[in-house]
Amino acid sequence: MSSPNDVTFRLPRNRRSVPRARALLHAVLGGWGVGQAVLDSAELVLSELVTNALRAPAPRDRQVGVRITRAVGEGRLRIEVSDAGGGRPEVREPGADETGGRGLLLVAALADHWGYEERAGGIGKTVYAELKAPDLVAEPETREVAAVMVRAGQRVRVWGAWRTVRAVRSEQCPSGGTAVVLTLDDGPALRVQATEPLTVRVEEHPR
Template sequence: MTTSPRQERRSALPLPLAHQSVFSFRFTASPRGARLARRLASCQMDAWGWRYGTQAHDSVELITAELTANAVTHGRVPGRDAELRLSREDGGCVRVEVSDARGERLPEARDAGSEEDGGRGLLLVAALAKEWGTAPRPGAPGKTVWAVVPTAPAVTGGTGP
């Protein structure tokens, strides 16, 4: 079985955004948009050298999944996008920021023993992140929920940090 030249070319290219310290992506405030943001965060962590299956990669992917799901569930305003921003920080951390258009609806972590369905995603975020919080959305209505994830040194293979 042979591969097409297009497939060969694509696999020979370095991963995009590997040398940039910030990755930003606007996504539709829908479950599909949240899944795409999580997948792109996963690809970006791999491009930066934190491979699939490592603690840093999996923590950023899970935190991104939780924050984007919250943004599209609780922060959705029809016709407004949400935004994901990942940044490598000095000191061995990756900062995950998810912005939505609903500034009046701040996230609340529910008690682990609560009888209510849902609401425990922020407990996972708190457990995996060094710190997390909220801030007004810069230059737009809404809020940004952020988390700082500690990372081990990335595996460099020419495309890492």
């Protein structure tokens, strides 16, 4: 589901997905040491891309995919949003009396580079935006990350001890939102909200 530099998650096609995406992005970028200015821009970009994806004509059971990646050496952050809708995204210049249609104008203004690609092996498209993030930090020995970023093979601090994560899966909560279920090497599985912070030992490598 995720790696230290690459986080993916899926969202249902409903209006609650936009604030949910922002919350997940905030948790991820907080763990990456991204400054407030870049964080604000990234949240606006993601909000517009997810909003457009939800508006794209597609079957209601098709989810919206989000991928967030970082390149520490290049100081670059990339946000991708995929949907099953057709068409191609185009920047519009709405009139002064129009209340909508400015989403991609905002994305183009905030992003260092943006575009779209057809989805490989399926219908729909992926719209991406890249932002400069010179304050991205390398991995510390231990750090707090959102549960959605934890991967199999890592060691997490739970119940006062270090446990090895054997498997990771995500699921929708009945009350809304996304939960992450971690299967551990000892004790019961841990089920937490995707945005809940967990302490991990990053010197451990996936097995």
